[in-house]
Amino acid sequence: MTTNDLRDLLRATAAEGSNAVDLAEDAVATRIRxxxxxxxxxxxxGAALTAAVVIAGTTWAVNTGGExxxxxxxxxxxxxxxxxxxFDGPSGMExxxxxxxxxxxxxxxxxxxxxxxxxxxxxxxxxxxxxSFEILDGTNKxxxxxxxxxxxxxxxxxxxxxxxxxxxxxxxxxxxxxxGISAAR
Numbered sequence: 001m002t003t004n005d006l007r008d009l010l011r012a013t014a015a016e017g018s019n020a021v022d023l024a025e026d027a028v029a030t031r032i033r034x035x036x037x038x039x040x041x042x043x044x045x046g047a048a049l050t051a052a053v054v055i056a057g058t059t060w061a062v063n064t065g066g067e068x069x070x071x072x073x074x075x076x077x078x079x080x081x082x083x084x085x086x087f088d089g090p091s092g093m094e095x096x097x098x099x100x101x102x103x104x105x106x107x108x109x110x111x112x113x114x115x116x117x118x119x120x121x122x123x124x125x126x127x128x129x130x131x132s133f134e135i136l137d138g139t140n141k142x143x144x145x146x147x148x149x150x151x152x153x154x155x156x157x158x159x160x161x162x163x164x165x166x167x168x169x170x171x172x173x174x175x176x177x178x179x180g181i182s183a184a185r
Contacts, residue, residue, distance in 0.1 A: 005032050077129040078107035080146075082120045083166035088138060090121050091177035093155030098184050101146045103130035108169035111152070115173025119157065119164060124178075135181075143181045153179030 012035065080103040099111040101118075107130055111118055123138030128146070135144040144150055157175040160167060 008032075008035070077131060078103070078105070080109050080126045080128060080130050080133045081107050081166060081169070082109050082124060082126050082135070083117055083164060083169045084122050084124065085119045085177065086161070086163040087121055088123050090181075091154040091179040093177060093179055094153060095155040097152045097154065097176055098149065099152065100149055101133075101135070101144055103133065103146070106169065108166065109133070109135070111176065115171040117160070117170050117173065117175050118152070118178055119175060120178045149184040151182050151184045152176070153181070155179070 097111060097116070099114070099116075102110050102112060104110055109118060109120075109126060110116065120135070121138070124143075125136045125140075126133050127136065128134055131146075133146045134142045137143050144152075154177045157177050160170045160175060
């Protein structure tokens with residue numbers, strides 16, 4: 001133990017407001033070790049935080065090409081859109097899918113947060129924005145709303161057909177041909 005270590009310990013003890021200083025060599029050595037360990041941990045944590053900030057900044061610059069995005073208030077939401085089949089009416093299949101409707105980052109209407117691709121009849125449309133939207137049937141009657149727990153009749157399909165719209169909304173998950181829709185019970 002050096003004189004500097006002892007001085008540092010006495011200063012730290014005084015700063016902590018303690019009137020008593022334990023000068024037993026073992027106690028002093030233990031306190032010095034604890035202080036050094038804490039200092040090393042803080043230094044390592046600071047270095048890790050600095051590295052994380054540099055990596056995040058570099059990733060942002062690479063992904064955006066160095067361009068700044070507009071302020072959040074000016075961001076427009078992506079309009080929701082449907083994958084539509086080449087049939088005018090709902091599927092005649094009678095399985096049931098209980099879910100809420102959401103729109104992903106690309107605006108594709110999904111069954112909750114799942115990878116299920118919903119395939120709507122050709123004459124169905126969507127109105128609203130990606131946060132709050134409604135699905136309308138061929139007569140412009142609202143048949144579903146985002147965020148509402150629904151039971152969607154229909155059933156699965158084996159593969160995505162070339163005659164359907166919204167191929168870019170298809171995922172590697174299941175395909176669900178939409179049938180009758182009702183509020184979940």
